Amino acid sequence: MRNIILPGEALPKMPSRAHEVIEEDGRFIATVIGMYDDEKGTFWPLEGVWYPMRDEIVIGIVEEAKLNSYTVNLNSLYKGIIIAKYSSKLFAGDVIEAQVRDLDETKTVVLMHARKLSGGKMMSIKPSKVHRILGREDTMIREITEGTQSMINVGMNGVIWIKGGDVQKATEAIMKIEEEAHTSGLTERIKSMLSNNKV
């Protein structure tokens, strides 16, 4: 049975992967809105803030080109930085996809393997819904890519870049997933939504 849990509500036991649950007086307290699965004992947040993790893929916009580094806007509290000597020439305003190499003590995200994304469309969603957009073993995103023939890159910071194919339909599908992320049978619904409007 899946239940909606609100901040301040206690969970019966500590979920396995839970950045969003704190322990107070021996009770496990959820700190964000989320879903708790009684049987599996898992908690996943429905709302939340992005916390950068090593090796994650992110998408951002180059904000400033400095002498030996670039700063990247990651649509969050954290600012990305690319060391210029490990990257090709970038300019302010470029959209890039990169991997998180490290987090330094000032909470700046050091990025590596930066790749410029040219053209296309950017959209942002809630970072807590990114896992649902990708789906289990990337099934959901593959479904959208095949259904729309678009190239879709998903950043874990909640920024998505879409190029080519039916951009409009891909955007609609992503927005539908974001809205209905907490329901079951979503992959089937997206599949039928994409096949119905096939050109």
Next chain:
Amino acid sequence: MSSSREKPILIIDGKRLDGRSFDQLRPLSITTNVVPNADGSAFIEWGNNKIIAAVYGPKEALPKHTQDPERAVIKCRYAMSPFSSAEEHGSSKPNRRAIEISKITKEVFENVILIDEFPGGEINIYVDVLQSDGGTRAAGITAAAAAVASAGLPMRDIPYAVSVGKADGHLILDMNKIEDNYSDADVPMTICPRTKEIILLQMDGSFDGSKEFREAYSMVLKAGEEISRIQKEALKEPYTKIIDKYR
């Protein structure tokens, strides 16, 4: 509290002027996600009060000298719109009262949001009163709490606020404008429902000793169950609506 010499009678035949009993709340409803541009938002209608709260963040605190390297800073702005009230408050410029309420709202949320998780960050909370009828600071905090939760900011609890006062020798809960102006005491409280901690307590006027205060506190806790339930329903509603659609 007003300095008027002619104090109106606030309690007639054991009922208050608007027909409520002493411990009865005004009708309360909350809607969340009313401002799509904000990270989280809520609209509250509490009696004749209509208030919008919106939350943005966490983002980098600017200007840089406001940053705290150990925790996020909360910036809160409470404002009454120029048309919100029949008397005074003609301007939405921050006056003494608005600055005070902004400060206490900020301090409430510093105790609830896990600000240690966002060093160098800032969280903006905006509370805008569209229509006021007494008790707007309590209603503003109640709405802002729902907005913070819907923004996905990690928080220990969803606080609620309500005021309790004293008129003609009786303790009365959730005072409206007239009661607020002519009562003998006005005590807004903010409570964390899980731990029953008081995180805001102000007092205008006076109670007769601690016994009366304890009575007021228990009145607030009892009413708080109802306020908390409405807050939680408002937060669940966007999700349950979609779950029901596919049932």
